[in-house]
Amino acid sequence: MKLEYKAQKIWRIGLAAILMFGAVMARAELLIRVTEGRVDAVPIAIVPFEGAQNAPEDVSQIVQADLHRSGQFKPLPAEDMLSRPRNESEVIYRDFRVLGVEYIITGSMKAQESGGYEVSYALFDVNRQVKLMSETYRPPVSQLRDVAHAISDRIYEQLTGIPGAFSTKILYVTHNRSDKNPFQLQYADADGHRVTTILRSQEPIMSPTWSPNGRKVAYVSFEDDGMPAIYTHDLATTNREKVSSFRGINGAPDWSPDGQKLALTLSRDGNPEIYMLDIASKQLTRLTQHYGIDTEPRWLPDGEHLVFTSSRSGGPQIYKLNINDKSVRRVSFEGAYNARPDVTPDGRYLVYVHRRNGNFNVGVQDLQRGTFNIVTRTDMDESPSVAPNGSMVIYGTQDRGTGVLEAVSIDGRVKVTLPSKEGEVREPAWSPFL
């Protein structure tokens, strides 16, 4: 679907858009606000689902919040709808066309005797006056939110051609000084709901990252007598394994695309170098040889290369390493401070922290075209992590002195804030597709 030709329609629904602008979209530990949307966001009407107001979770509201949060859709507030069709036979396209709406979603939630729900929805194209898709799910109550995100994923893919990433999770570290265990490792749905704490500690937790299948995470924890070690942690069984606790730094783990190896930083041979650890055999391979700092490795999707931060030219810059011949070449050239790279799933874009005029922002480098773009405007932006569909980057920043999470589209046009209620939230890691 083309998004470019929609711009002239924006002013017709402009007022509605301004009212939605900045609206609090979800109530949870992480509150998510869309602070900047695209001016060409596609107007869409998610008609409140029949029966949703009596259900424990309102699937139509969750879908609406998801699509709004993507920044690519502009949901029509329910009170502005001229009619509220419950199904295909009740859809009056004209009622939506006059409001500039391009797509309609209708649906219903019916309680089942089994205790679960039957959730049905349909998607309609206003201009062509046709039904594009419809589906029915029968989840238990505990999976209503999963079904809502699955519906958002399906609709997003149908309309943009890109798989939705609404069913994914965000892993992050919280820090709350007044807590008995100030450092916690948590994950939540991509909309901030359903927070699960996986580790509480009195000592720092750092650099959390997902395994490629999303079943495990790896992180650095200083829990053992204040000394750093890298752990792998199975989310379902909560089994943990300490995989690296050498003398000196044990840091910056990143799982290889095949899930067999971790890239990591160790200073056991004197100063920080990049190593590769075979998780099953525990075999360790040193990949860099330089007296400067080498750290923050990230695998490229091919499993043959890493990008990492190195001070070998003075200040930190991004380098690319071939793990077979260990050759290294510099990739970042803009400015004096570029660090902590992440890579889009297609390997085309590098996303990293860039310092400009003393401010730390997230920059996006297009490896094909060679362009570089700064996509955030705050300060102290750090730890960028790319969504598995490559659409958004989540990162840590500061809001009035407290660590918060924000997300920005890879083109910088959409911005979403996820402030936390208490303490700091930092080091977000976006899960793979689950």
Add this chain to the structure above:
Amino acid sequence: MRSFLNPLFALMLAAALAACSSTPTEDDSSATDDMSQQTDTSPVTPVEPSTPSKPDTSSIPLTADNFYNHPSNYDGTTDSRVIYFAFDSNTVPAAAFETLRAHATYLKNNSNAKVRLEGHADERGTREYNVALSERRSKAVEKFLRVQGVSSSQLEIVSYGEEKPAAFGHSEMDWAKNRRVEINYTAGRP
């Protein structure tokens, strides 16, 4: 020793010398002579015992820029347990030399004593890169102590980067307080 040419250090040295001449202390021999001469003329006001030759540093303004090398941070004994660093630097500050020599002497005289050198960075920059930077600071302190003859078996290093700040604000002064190496005795504490 480039540090000795540092104008700040010259200022401190001048302040220290001025302090010595104007406020004699107990172990200053000239002061003892003065007192003995005074005994038969007038009642003696006993001199308050004070820390030996601690210079009056109140005339040197404490700023975020000179914090790392400000004499008020270092008393020249093992009581001083924090060494501060300039921005983006892992050079041990000259003002900390006496304090580090005191630790070295103590460690050499007490072979059961062990210290953990905890390196820290301010919050600017990425977290793992800051871990690496803070390791350079603890290694600089380790090297200083090793040169003084301390056994490596008494020294241990850990690098926390920006994860354990001493000051939680976001000003230049908070950052100055966070760029540091803490000397923590894990055995044989003085």
